[in-house]
Amino acid sequence: MAGVRPRVRVPKEAAKGEVVEIKTLISHQMESGQRRDSKGEIIPRQIINTFTCTFNGDEVFSADWHGAISANPYMQFFMTAEESGTFEFTWKDDDGSVYTETAELTVN
Amino acid sequence: MNKALTIGGMAAAAFVITGWSVGFSQDRPSVPPPEGSPLGELISGYEFRTPETQALQDDDFINPGFLWVENGEELWETADGAAGKSCESCHGDAEDSMNGVGARYPVYSEATGKPINLEQRINLCRTENMQAEPWRWESPELLGMMTFVRYQSRGVPVAVEIDGPMQPFFEAGREFYYQRRGQLDMSCASCHEANYGMSLRADMLSQGHSNGFPTYRLKWQGVGSLHRRFRGCNQQVRADRFGYGSDEYINLELYLAWRGMGLPVETPAVRQ
Structure with missing residues (x-):
């Protein structure tokens, strides 16, 4: 889907063993498949069905999303920082599109 | 049977409007109204929302209105x-x-x-x-x-000109505001002047200010214009809706801006 915009916020730096907060937001209409258009036809479902966050290749958080998730879904979760590395965030769309974003974390 | 019906009727009546429920603090922030205002103090719609909705507006990252920005x-x-x-x-x-x-x-x-x-x-x-x-x-x-x-004007107090050539349009806006309309025979003032701070079913009535528009409304799952909100309000009282950008709504927008003169712009606000 065009015009989808992921946003991610993680701290740039953390102390070893510190719990860091990760926030993500993505613009998406999350069409539930329950609504009808002005002609009475069902508008086909189109949602982001999977969200994954990995750190240096290891999965730290993932979620399966269903029809009742709001538009522009927001996710907030935590991770214990043990080493420096790269977060990779992935959102998978019903239409096969994949939206990705990365962020760096330096552990002192 | 009759008694049961009466009690049912009373329960229904009591359901319509209930006063000053928890969550609406009496010492909420406000600004003084412009001269000639019917309101004693101006309270932003923000103050009438739940802490959860306010939290969405407070953090520019979480606030989905910023996707539109x-x-x-x-x-x-x-x-x-x-x-x-x-x-x-x-x-x-x-x-x-x-x-x-x-x-x-x-x-x-x-x-x-x-x-x-x-x-x-x-x-x-x-x-x-x-x-x-x-x-x-x-x-x-x-x-x-x-x-x-x-x-770009967030935090700047609303300040519209209502004198000179604007005066007749301002008067027309005021007239629209107080005109009862629709099958429910309600004016804007019925809710937003006479009953703000009261609960209308699950909603809490605000003073109906425009300082947060365009607003991200959770109900809309997106950002919408002030005129979209006008159309929603008109429809809710079962009245005819006017067009986007119609003279009626522009006059009302002008009058409403004056009612909220001094309140800071909150765009993009988040509302229920």
């Missing part, structure tokens, strides 16, 4: 139309040139002899200066640009 920012720099210009070509950095602009609309237009609002001003720029097609009301483009431009 970012969209508008991109459009600001994008050339369009036969003249090959973008907004930036004339107005430069929006942070400087648009600061305070969103707080003083609607303004009087010499060309049309009536007030125009910010949506109309943006589209005039497009048709006249950029020689581009005007954007449709409630299109992602117009909402994005509106939100972006109003955001």
Whole structure:
């Protein structure tokens, strides 16, 4: 889907063993498949069905999303920082599109 | 049987409006009203919302209205139309040139002899200066640009001109505000002046100020214009709705801006 915009916020730096907060937001209409258009036809479902966050290749958080998730879904979760590395965030769309974003974390 | 019906009736009546429920604090922030205002104090719609909704507005990262701001920012720099210009070509950095602009609309237009609002001003720029097609009301483009431009005035107190040539339109707006309409026979004042702070079913009535628009409404799952909200209100009292950008709504927008004079612009606000 065009015009989808992921946003991610993680701290740039953390102390070893510190719990860091990760926030993500993505613009998406999350069409539930329950609504009808002005002609009475069902508008086909189109949602982001999977969200994954990995750190240096290891999965730290993932979620399966269903029809009742709001538009522009927001996710907030935590991770214990043990080493420096790269977060990779992935959102998978019903239409096969994949939206990705990365962020760096330096552990002192 | 009759008694049961009566009790049922009383329960239904009690259900309609209940006063000062928890969550609406009596010592909420407010600003003094403009001279001649029917309100003793001006309270932003923000104060009437739940802590969860307020938290969405407080953090610019979580606030989904910023998706529209970012969209508008991109459009600001994008050339369009036969003249090959973008907004930036004339107005430069929006942070400087648009600061305070969103707080003083609607303004009087010499060309049309009536007030125009910010949506109309943006589209005039497009048709006249950029020689581009005007954007449709409630299109992602117009909402994005509106939100972006109003955001440059965030924190600036609303200040509209109501004197001189604006006066008859201001009066017409006031008349619209107090006119009872629709099958429910309600005016804007029935809810937003006489009963603000009261619960109407699951909702808490606000003073109905416009300082947060365009607003991200959870109900809409997106950003919408003030005129969309007007249409929703009119429909809820089972009245005829007026068109986007109609004279009736522009006059009402002007009057409403005056009612909220002094409240800071909150765009992009988050509401229920």
